[in-house]
Amino acid sequence: MSTETPTLTKKDFQSDQEVRWCPGCGDYAVLSAVQTVLPQLGIPKEKFVVVSGIGCSSRFPYYMDTYGFHSIHGRAPAIATGLKLARPDLEVWIATGDGDAMSIGGNHLIQVLRRNVGVKILMFNNRIYGLTKGQYSPTSEMGKRTKSTPLGSLDNPFNPLALALGCGATFVARSVDIYQKHLRETLERAAAHDGTAFIEIYQNCNIFNDHAFAYMTDKEARDDQTLYLTHGEPLVFGKDRDRGIRLVGTELEVVQFGDGVSAADCLVWDETAANPTLAFMMSQMLPPHLPTPVGVMRDVDRPSYHRQVVEQIEHEVEIHGAGKLEDLLYTGEIWKVGEDGAVTSF
Amino acid sequence: MSTETNEPVVAERSVATERVEDVVIRFAGDSGDGMQLTGGQLTSTSAMVGNDLATLPDFPAEIRAPAGTLPGVSAYQVRIANYDIHTPGDAPDVLVAMNPAALKKSIGDLKANGILIANTDEFTDRNLKKAGYESNPLDGDGLAGFRVYPVGLSTMTRRALEDSPLDFKSRDRCRNFFALGMVYWLYSRPLTSTTAWLEDKFAKKPEVAEANIKALKAGYNYCDITQAFQVRYEVDAAHLPAGTYRNIMGNSALSLGLVAASRRSGLPLFLGSYPITPASDILHELSRFKHFGVTTFQAEDEIAAVCSAIGAAYGGALAVTTTSGPGLALKGEAIGLAVMIELPLVVCNVQRGGPSTGLPTKTEQADLLQSMYGRNGECPLPVVAASSPADAFDAALEACRIAIRYMVPVILLSDGYIANGSEPWKLPQIEDLPDLRVDFHTDAAGFQPYSRDPGTLARPWAIPGTPGLEHRIGGLEKEDLTGNVSYDPVNHERMIGLRAEKVARVAQSIPDVEVFGEPTGRLLVLGWGSTLGAITGAVNLARERGLEVSRAHLRHLNPLPSNLGEVLAGFDQVLVPEMNCGQLAHLLRAEYLVDVSSYPKVQGKPFFRSEILAKIETLLGADNVH
Numbered sequence: 019m020s021t022e023t024p025t026l027t028k029k030d031f032q033s034d035q036e037v038r039w040c041p042g043c044g045d046y047a048v049l050s051a052v053q054t055v056l057p058q059l060g061i062p063k064e065k066f067v068v069v070s071g072i073g074c075s076s077r078f079p080y081y082m083d084t085y086g087f088h089s090i091h092g093r094a095p096a097i098a099t100g101l102k103l104a105r106p107d108l109e110v111w112i113a114t115g116d117g118d119a120m121s122i123g124g125n126h127l128i129q130v131l132r133r134n135v136g137v138k139i140l141m142f143n144n145r146i147y148g149l150t151k152g153q154y155s156p157t158s159e160m161g162k163r164t165k166s167t168p169l170g171s172l173d174n175p176f177n178p179l180a181l182a183l184g185c186g187a188t189f190v191a192r193s194v195d196i197y198q199k200h201l202r203e204t205l206e207r208a209a210a211h212d213g214t215a216f217i218e219i220y221q222n223c224n225i226f227n228d229h230a231f232a233y234m235t236d237k238e239a240r241d242d243q244t245l246y247l248t249h250g251e252p253l254v255f256g257k258d259r260d261r262g263i264r265l266v267g268t269e270l271e272v273v274q275f276g277d278g279v280s281a282a283d284c285l286v287w288d289e290t291a292a293n294p295t296l297a298f299m300m301s302q303m304l305p306p307h308l309p310t311p312v313g314v315m316r317d318v319d320r321p322s323y324h325r326q327v328v329e330q331i332e333h334e335v336e337i338h339g340a341g342k343l344e345d346l347l348y349t350g351e352i353w354k355v356g357e358d359g360a361v362t363s364f
Numbered sequence: 365m366s367t368e369t370n371e372p373v374v375a376e377r378s379v380a381t382e383r384v385e386d387v388v389i390r391f392a393g394d395s396g397d398g399m400q401l402t403g404g405q406l407t408s409t410s411a412m413v414g415n416d417l418a419t420l421p422d423f424p425a426e427i428r429a430p431a432g433t434l435p436g437v438s439a440y441q442v443r444i445a446n447y448d449i450h451t452p453g454d455a456p457d458v459l460v461a462m463n464p465a466a467l468k469k470s471i472g473d474l475k476a477n478g479i480l481i482a483n484t485d486e487f488t489d490r491n492l493k494k495a496g497y498e499s500n501p502l503d504g505d506g507l508a509g510f511r512v513y514p515v516g517l518s519t520m521t522r523r524a525l526e527d528s529p530l531d532f533k534s535r536d537r538c539r540n541f542f543a544l545g546m547v548y549w550l551y552s553r554p555l556t557s558t559t560a561w562l563e564d565k566f567a568k569k570p571e572v573a574e575a576n577i578k579a580l581k582a583g584y585n586y587c588d589i590t591q592a593f594q595v596r597y598e599v600d601a602a603h604l605p606a607g608t609y610r611n612i613m614g615n616s617a618l619s620l621g622l623v624a625a626s627r628r629s630g631l632p633l634f635l636g637s638y639p640i641t642p643a644s645d646i647l648h649e650l651s652r653f654k655h656f657g658v659t660t661f662q663a664e665d666e667i668a669a670v671c672s673a674i675g676a677a678y679g680g681a682l683a684v685t686t687t688s689g690p691g692l693a694l695k696g697e698a699i700g701l702a703v704m705i706e707l708p709l710v711v712c713n714v715q716r717g718g719p720s721t722g723l724p725t726k727t728e729q730a731d732l733l734q735s736m737y738g739r740n741g742e743c744p745l746p747v748v749a750a751s752s753p754a755d756a757f758d759a760a761l762e763a764c765r766i767a768i769r770y771m772v773p774v775i776l777l778s779d780g781y782i783a784n785g786s787e788p789w790k791l792p793q794i795e796d797l798p799d800l801r802v803d804f805h806t807d808a809a810g811f812q813p814y815s816r817d818p819g820t821l822a823r824p825w826a827i828p829g830t831p832g833l834e835h836r837i838g839g840l841e842k843e844d845l846t847g848n849v850s851y852d853p854v855n856h857e858r859m860i861g862l863r864a865e866k867v868a869r870v871a872q873s874i875p876d877v878e879v880f881g882e883p884t885g886r887l888l889v890l891g892w893g894s895t896l897g898a899i900t901g902a903v904n905l906a907r908e909r910g911l912e913v914s915r916a917h918l919r920h921l922n923p924l925p926s927n928l929g930e931v932l933a934g935f936d937q938v939l940v941p942e943m944n945c946g947q948l949a950h951l952l953r954a955e956y957l958v959d960v961s962s963y964p965k966v967q968g969k970p971f972f973r974s975e976i977l978a979k980i981e982t983l984l985g986a987d988n989v990h
Contacts, residue, residue, distance in 0.1 A: 063831075064829055064830055067828045069675070080836050084834050085829075085836075086835075087675075087678060087705075088836065088837070088840065089674075089838060089839060093668070096664075096675070097671045097674055098675060099661070099668075100634065100636055100671065100672030100674065100675025100677075100678075100679075101679045101828075103634065103659055103672070104676035104680065105680070107829060126667075129663075129664040327659060327661075331657060334655040335654075340656075341657075343623070346620060347620060347624075347794075348791055350610055351408055351411065351412055351557065352610045352791070353610075354609070355414065355605065355608075355609060357606045359601070359603050359604075361413065361601045363412045363557075
């Protein structure tokens with residue numbers, strides 16, 4: 019990076035557009051975290067592009083004073099892929115929601131993850147359709163009563179992290195709107211990842227699904243219900259940090275310290291493990307019997323798609339030389355017709 | 365001539381050589397018989413000797429339909445001429461039938477007294493039954509109106525390849541080249557082009573190349589030695605305009621046109637595509653041109669294909685997506701987005717028979733109205749159409765020109781007939797190609813993302829990475845100039861008007877439609893797309909017969925050329941033949957209040973020249989002029 023890059027501040031990333039989310043929406047917190055982190059990356063502002071689909075969270079680009087593209091429902095990963103392939107020099111971030119990414123755009127999400135295109139995906143998960151005023155979403159819990167499911171939802175919800183891991187995603191993390199410091203750290207980690215970075219952000223919709231994550235975010239419950247994943251550290255949690263997660267056979271279980279049991283008996287978290295099995299098990303940890311893990315579940319290296327696309331082109335240019343249009347047209351079986359009508363073949 | 369003349373004749377009898385102006389040859393066989401390849405070789409060879417030509421491949425959607433059945437028949441028709449021709453011919457002079465099913469499907473088309481070469485080895489009871497014949501048609505009088513040459517193509521090929529190291533089955537697969545050799549002898553074609561092609565194609569399997577070359581020569585020599593045919597034909601080189609030529613298929617020409625546009629604009633080409641018949645070959649072709657800086661992205665679906673192209677366009681690439689009718693339907697919403705965000709995008713629709721999955725491998729022009737109107741809201745965009753295989757090159761360049769100059773998505777229409785057909789292409793001089801150079805907007809002073817060029821109404825192309833031009837685009841209605849989201853009712857109406865006016869102004873940069881024949885008169889035949897050949901042939905013939913008829917052909921379907929209304933008003937009658945139920949006719953009536961006569965044909969097949977000629981004669985009350 020050039021040393022001449024001016025120091026950027028949060029203000030530089032705030033657009034002049036009035037933010038129109040409902041007062042109290044969790045989106046504000048995510049916006050603030052992103053606007054705080056991006057200026058600190060040492061990347062010129064004009065290199066950032068935020069691409070979104072449709073939904074409350076997809077209004078995100080309007081509030082960022084970067085290049086932004088508010089596209090159509092579910093298609094942000096496809097648009098971002100084209101952009102990143104055409105312009106690998108750009109930092110492409112996707113703002114999407116649980117409906118946008120997991121329902122209408124499900125195919126594009128799994129494809130971008132398997133390809134490992136170098137884009138960052140912020141999936142705001144509020145477990146509800148907000149912009150269409152309160153229908154159940156693909157992450158809504160079973161039995162949920164909403165406008166479209168007055169008798170309770172019958173759909174088994176997606177587990178976004180398990181889905182991402184199943185796609186072979188190389189960076190998978192979870193954070194929470196109001197865990198500001200944690201969210202910023204997670205965003206920084208995503209920014210540093212070369213392939214696709216997928217972050218599920220628990221985000222409260224105070225209008226249509228208020229308190230969806232209160233079981234873990236309420237001050238009193240937070241330390242007991244949240245498991246912070248730290249690479250290389252044993253999995254310890256609780257207000258008094260007196261509990262941990264242990265691997266017994268093929269199950270993760272909570273252990274209370276004491277009686278000879280200590281942090282040393284807990285699973286040491288390895289986000290770089292080549293085998294995604296433990297990350298998958300971690301993604302399946304569900305309340306109320308297990309704390310909800312947040313942090314980086316997986317961060318592994320795999321060649322990113324956009325780099326390989328560029329390399330293929332560069333390799334071909336190296337072998338064949340940069341193509342000349344004349345050669346392309348005047349090739350194969352060609353023949354000449356003279357002014358006298360005489361035919362000469364080559 | 366009768367059928368008994370196929371008896372081997374005494375060697376000393378000399379064979380007469382007859383010069384013909386043109387000939388139509390059809391190879392028909394099983395999907396696995398290599399008919400497309402065989403026809404393609406006859407095409408290449410004829411191109412190399414300077415004939416004008418036109419081709420019509422006709423193959424089933426199934427990759428390998430059950431052998432010997434009617435649905436499994438694959439055919440390739442080529443017309444070779446010593447003059448400027450426009451169509452692959454209405455009816456074949458020569459039919460090569462590799463099995464009974466092929467015979468059954470094509471014999472109705474063969475001209476009276478036409479030559480039929482039939483592979484007797486395949487006329488077994490079982491195959492006859494599969495084709496629905498109760499008895500062997502080669503034995504009865506049913507084919508008395510043709511010159512029938514029953515030849516044991518398989519037996520002869522096996523005999524020729526007795527020394528080949530190939531297994532029995534592989535040897536049998538060379539029988540199409542035996543048949544090709546016979547046709548080469550019959551029409552005095554040189555073998556060199558095909559032998560060179562085989563040597564190149566099977567460079568790594570020389571035994572395969574050798575076997576096919578042997579079969580080709582055996583077929584040729586069989587005719588030479590046995591003098592099975594009493595007459596041998598010659599078709600002289602056509603008097604094509606001076607220049608360098610290459611035989612080209614429509615999908616290839618379209619691909620090359622896109623690469624040319626990339627070079628002439630200085631923009632890297634990005635193709636986002638999802639495989640679909642009959643457009644996939646464009647994806648295949650362009651994926652071979654990586655050293656031209658071409659990025660090809662095989663997306664997960666049609667929607668991702670167009671969306672990836674939109675993303676690339678946003679980044680400053682020459683962005684293209686290729687598809688066929690069903691895919692265009694899926695892309696509709698995203699194309700609307702491209703209209704809203706006003707970025708250049710070329711959507712190539714190689715039309716096929718519809719609706720729904722329809723007839724994937726057959727041709728049709730029934731997506732014109734979908735192209736015009738198939739999006740939500742008021743969403744006009746320019747539509748251009750290729751009219752022949754070689755013309756697809758120019759049409760692609762024109763679509764790119766409009767997209768770039770007007771910052772707008774453009775639909776480029778081709779069809780299955782153009783895509784898979786081929787013709788000689790007079791290669792352009794590179795310096796004669798349009799200059800499509802682009803200046804991205806870079807000046808931050810007073811930058812407004814939705815300000816407009818006063819002439820074209822194009823908005824500036826300000827690509828990410830440009831300092832000071834950070835701005836937001838999207839599918840929500842834009843405020844004039846600023847591009848900010850706006851729900852203002854008057855602004856909405858103004859923006860709809862601006863987007864429509866921008867498309868309308870494309871007319872200022874396109875040539876007037878040209879009338880061939882008298883500029884006014886009793887009858888104008890107006891067409892668009894791949895009907896050009898049949899219309900031209902029919903109108904030329906009608907005029908030779910003294911009928912007062914002119915013709916014109918549209919490259920631009922939206923906007924229409926500025927002078928079209930005036931042209932239409934100059935004729936008593938306007939005939940519009942189209943491979944749909946009258947879609948252009950519908951547009952013309954709406955636009956000009958002209959009562960055009962629609963001539964629809966939706967059989968998955970191109971028009972015959974004779975069909976259009978008959979229609980002209982009817983309209984002019986000249987049915988009896990012959």
